[in-house]
């Protein structure tokens with residue numbers, strides 16, 4: 001959809017300047033506004049911080065009637081309503097916490113032609129559970145006052161996404177109930193599978209899709225090897241924070257609540273002003289940590305993913321992942337909280353082989369868990385490709401490597417070489433074979449140890465042991481075999497992941513019969529074996 005002039009173009013521009021004091025629109029904003037002003041359905045995919053709100057707020061201001069905005073979090077709604085009122089825009093919200101008076105005032109305004117209410121924010125629960133509210137919407141529609149339905153975080157409809165909310169499914173009836181009302185869905189999640197699902201659920205199969213670039217040129221992406229001991233990891237992190245990010249604001253994401261507490265303590269003991277944030281803390285404690293951080297009384301928030309949506313501090317200079325995230329999507333969202341002010345900021349992941357299996361076990365029950373997890377393992381273990389290009393490809397974007405401007409560890413300083421690892425892979429298969437024939441189940445770590453010539457005697461095979469090769473290299477090879485489908489994790493009979501090798505006719509069989517070869521990239525500074 002285009003940027004040419006429409007009957008509303010002049011008013012749109014005028015409102016942008018007079019109300020928002022903005023000088024120009026960002027890529028995709030005008031296209032989205034023109035489309036929704038033409039009463040067409042649309043989903044806008046734009047990274048966090050890209051400016052999605054303006055895309056429905058400006059049209060709301062110049063349209064007759066009311067724009068209904070469905071938003072998953074009360075705190076997000078509050079922030080937006082407060083910001084809108086600062087601009088002198090009449091906006092309200094309805095959620096479980098509203099008093100009777102507010103509810104009455106809002107419900108009156110919905111059907112009062114003289115009312116100035118322009119934007120009404122509601123939770124999906126309100127729509128799904130309040131028949132009275134739906135009846136009022138019906139009336140608003142009959143009166144021609146329902147100008148647009150905006151669904152924020154629209155990926156919450158789909159259980160393939162990373163943030164499924166059951167009440168979002170209910171939104172499927174809106175198109176049937178209010179066929180004339182254009183729907184505008186907003187999200188920063190962009191996998192095709194999720195988007196297809198969302199279109200189906202909302203009954204808008206032919207809606208337009210707009211995609212703004214996911215490239216954040218000011219973010220520097222880096223993966224660091226995570227030392228095997230927690231103390232060494234924390235020393236490394238402290239060193240990083242004290243040298244590179246001295247006196248700067250940042251976030252450290254951890255896998256579990258327990259991890260986040262331990263990391264907070266470890267950082268505090270090492271002289272870093274850090275606070276902890278996770279869902280088990282009281283609301284009061286959480287908001288205290290958030291506030292202290294906003295006011296720079298503490299510099300680092302160590303958190304689980306509960307510290308997420310609605311975090312809007314502009315000068316976050318670093319986001320460190322103490323362990324992998326569950327998916328590329330999570331990683332992108334979480335690290336995207338850095339550098340909203342466009343200043344240079346760092347996104348660092350500490351990667352360790354063992355963490356993959358901790359996560360594997362955690363995501364086992366989630367349908368898409370493992371596929372998503374391997375996506376991020378690929379990001380971490382790839383030793384050659386521009387990190388940005390991996391992200392871009394994940395989000396379906398065409399990418400030219402030169403666009404990175406050396407803003408990732410690989411483009412910044414890179415040299416690698418390809419090595420043939422067929423012999424190593426065959427040795428892994430031999431160990432797995434022996435394990436299978438003696439009915440033993442190996443976790444990845446046990447497999448690794450056996451390979452290194454440690455652990456269970458009965459599994460050791462002369463000539464298949466590799467005690468002199470760096471552990472990191474062996475880990476890389478096992479990760480490569482997993483990602484490429486030579487071996488797989490399974491969860492049969494055990495609550496944790498064990499490694500087995502694959503079905504007849506698989507790549508693995510070719511390999512064990514010496515037909516196939518495997519080669520992979522290694523950093524060239526690593527010792528050759």
Ligand code: ADP
Pocket residue numbers: 022023024025026029046047048049050051052053054
């Ligand atoms: P998102 O919802 O996509 O995460 P927001 O709508 O919160 O992003 O916008 C992020 C920031 O960008 C806000 O501070 C907003 O005021 C600002 N912004 C959005 N559009 C423009 C624009 N065209 N010009 C300048 N600033 C903008």
